[in-house]
Amino acid sequence: MSGGVVAEGLVKRFGSFTALAGVDFSVEEGTVVGLLGPNGAGKTTTIRILTTLLRPDGGRAAVAGYDVARSPQLVRAVIGLTGQYAAVDDDLSGRENLVLVGRLSRMAKRAASERAAVLLSAFSLVEASDRLLRTYSGGMRRRLDLAASLMVAPPVLFLDEPTTGLDPRSRLQLWDVIHGLRAQGTTIVLTTQYLEEADQLTDRISVIDGGLVIAEGTADELKAAVGGDVLDLKLADRARTADAAATLAKAFGVPEDELTVDAELGSVLVPVSGAAALIEAVRALDAAHVPVADIGLRRPSLDDVFLSLTGHVADERPEMAAPSARRRSMMGA
Amino acid sequence: MAGITLPAQLAGTPESRAALPPARVVADIALVAGRNLRKVLRNTRLIVFSTIQPLLQLILFAYVFAGVARVPGTSYKNFVVPGVIVQTMVFSAMGTGVGIANDLHTGMIDRFRSLPIARSAFLVGRTVSDSLRLGIQSVLLVIAASIIGFRFHNGALAAVGMMVVVVLFGMALTAFSAWLGLTLRDPESVQAAAFIPILPLIFTSSAFAPVNRLPGWMQPLAKVNPVTAAIDTARGLAFGGSHTATAAWHFAAWWVAIVAVFTALAVRRYRLG
Numbered sequence A: 001m002s003g004g005v006v007a008e009g010l011v012k013r014f015g016s017f018t019a020l021a022g023v024d025f026s027v028e029e030g031t032v033v034g035l036l037g038p039n040g041a042g043k044t045t046t047i048r049i050l051t052t053l054l055r056p057d058g059g060r061a062a063v064a065g066y067d068v069a070r071s072p073q074l075v076r077a078v079i080g081l082t083g084q085y086a087a088v089d090d091d092l093s094g095r096e097n098l099v100l101v102g103r104l105s106r107m108a109k110r111a112a113s114e115r116a117a118v119l120l121s122a123f124s125l126v127e128a129s130d131r132l133l134r135t136y137s138g139g140m141r142r143r144l145d146l147a148a149s150l151m152v153a154p155p156v157l158f159l160d161e162p163t164t165g166l167d168p169r170s171r172l173q174l175w176d177v178i179h180g181l182r183a184q185g186t187t188i189v190l191t192t193q194y195l196e197e198a199d200q201l202t203d204r205i206s207v208i209d210g211g212l213v214i215a216e217g218t219a220d221e222l223k224a225a226v227g228g229d230v231l232d233l234k235l236a237d238r239a240r241t242a243d244a245a246a247t248l249a250k251a252f253g254v255p256e257d258e259l260t261v262d263a264e265l266g267s268v269l270v271p272v273s274g275a276a277a278l279i280e281a282v283r284a285l286d287a288a289h290v291p292v293a294d295i296g297l298r299r300p301s302l303d304d305v306f307l308s309l310t311g312h313v314a315d316e317r318p319e320m321a322a323p324s325a326r327r328r329s330m331m332g333a
Numbered sequence B: 001m002a003g004i005t006l007p008a009q010l011a012g013t014p015e016s017r018a019a020l021p022p023a024r025v026v027a028d029i030a031l032v033a034g035r036n037l038r039k040v041l042r043n044t045r046l047i048v049f050s051t052i053q054p055l056l057q058l059i060l061f062a063y064v065f066a067g068v069a070r071v072p073g074t075s076y077k078n079f080v081v082p083g084v085i086v087q088t089m090v091f092s093a094m095g096t097g098v099g100i101a102n103d104l105h106t107g108m109i110d111r112f113r114s115l116p117i118a119r120s121a122f123l124v125g126r127t128v129s130d131s132l133r134l135g136i137q138s139v140l141l142v143i144a145a146s147i148i149g150f151r152f153h154n155g156a157l158a159a160v161g162m163m164v165v166v167v168l169f170g171m172a173l174t175a176f177s178a179w180l181g182l183t184l185r186d187p188e189s190v191q192a193a194a195f196i197p198i199l200p201l202i203f204t205s206s207a208f209a210p211v212n213r214l215p216g217w218m219q220p221l222a223k224v225n226p227v228t229a230a231i232d233t234a235r236g237l238a239f240g241g242s243h244t245a246t247a248a249w250h251f252a253a254w255w256v257a258i259v260a261v262f263t264a265l266a267v268r269r270y271r272l273g
Helices: A043-050 A072-076 A094-104 A109-122 A138-149 A168-183 A195-201 A219-226 A238-252 A276-287 A302-310 A325-332 B022-042 B044-065 B076-106 B108-113 B121-147 B156-184 B187-203 B216-224 B226-239 B244-272
Strands: A005-014 A017-027 A032-036 A058-063 A079-082 A156-160 A187-192 A204-209 A212-217 A229-235 A260-262 A267-272 A292-298
Touching (some): A005 A043, A017 A204, A043 A058, A138 A168, A168 A187, A204 A219, A212 A219, A212 A302, B044 B076, B044 B121, B076 B121, B076 B156, B121 B156, B121 B244, B156 B226, B156 B244, B187 B226, B216 B226
Antiparallel strands (some): A005 A017, A005 A058, A204 A212, A229 A267, A229 A292, A260 A267
16 A cells, blocks of 8 residues: 555535545655635645544545544544644644644654754754744745644655745745655645645646546646647737737637737737747737737646636636536546 | 555554553653643743733632622621632643644644654643642642632541642533533634633522622522532532532532544544544
């Protein structure tokens, strides 16, 4: 049995609301897998089941070979969890928070304080070690929360939106930590709404929406599945955005609603294939006298993948009703 | 998927057979209780205000009403002290639910539940630390009361007995409070909701006047009231009296009922997550 994480057909209902409708999910030992999805997709529910905080209504899951429903205590001994809200105690100091978690994880007093000192220094919290948590900034709290999850160096680590609400610098610091843990062989399950984060940190990605995993693969595989290239145009004059969109739609013979148009930014995105499209676009725009600030071809980003899979952008709330037609076709594919 | 599937049989024993050794359970409870007490000590303002409030009440009752109120057997000042102390225990017990709701709110409860600790440690640790808090508070109040003239008439052992009774009553109500905290999950709501049953129970009890001086319609309510049972037992121990034994039985029955019902409800809530 692998030391990773496996879930088969996880179902969870809250009253009449089905949060998980049969989630299949797996993480090979020593890899980082991203669970990607909008708010309410079922990411947190999945994490809560895998970390024994919730019992599933159906399906099975194992962490490091232990059944999460049958042997929760054995699972708890091998996992670390950093939830969506920094689970730290405001009335304790940074050091006291870490030592408490260490002692509750069966570490001896001495070992717990030594480990706490190592982590406080690794997370640049040495100076704040003995200050109460209520004086910490948001970024410091998140770092301490993550440090608390690492007190026993768990082989499997669950990070539920670890960087939500963090400033860019703190986010990059957390990314470094996660890269470091992966290099040491920690298995990591990470949820995020930030597609760039998934791109940066994960080996594989599972896209979850409406309580189901609707796509799975490496970031490159997912991008390739969308197919083709994206022509990315920035206009010199935002007032001409609509003209540019009409010109390009005509030039490439695609309906205008397949273009992504942002009049405020003065940008237009067109799905195309091949480098010749770039020349064609420049010619068409020049002929229509639309001045161009910047134009280029790029591979689809994870944002494009997300949009194409779910029919909505990553940080939008999904409709609670039936899945969109687009999603149905993806599920059938 | 990545090609990993689950074998039919997974490793590990079912949890019921993997019970923790008692020493570990005790150690976990001590760690959780220690953490809670540390939080209490760090909130000095809360300690100061929650001690000043009953002290003020003691002084007001002892000096304002002592002149007009007459009670049989002892002075009104003496009479009202056990009432105010029991009332303080009731209010303080509501801190349990507020603390639990806070831990739910901040995610600390998830932190504890995701650690391999004894499942009982969170709730039992809370009970231990809150009982200590109630004990310290009741001792402080008795000291303050004796400064303004409160006296036990019934010997040292009975005095200790009174302290035990008031703290036991507070402990029983921490079970109710814990259930409220786990159900409502929001500190402010717990505080507001707790007053709904508590205020009428306190004011229809023997806290501030003997039951036979209350309005006629209120007397049957006051007689079955658990707060009356606790206060009459405490008074009996402090000053002696013929119906102390009856009050004590009454108190014991209420205590067992409150603890049994609300512990069961709270544990069920806690398990549901």
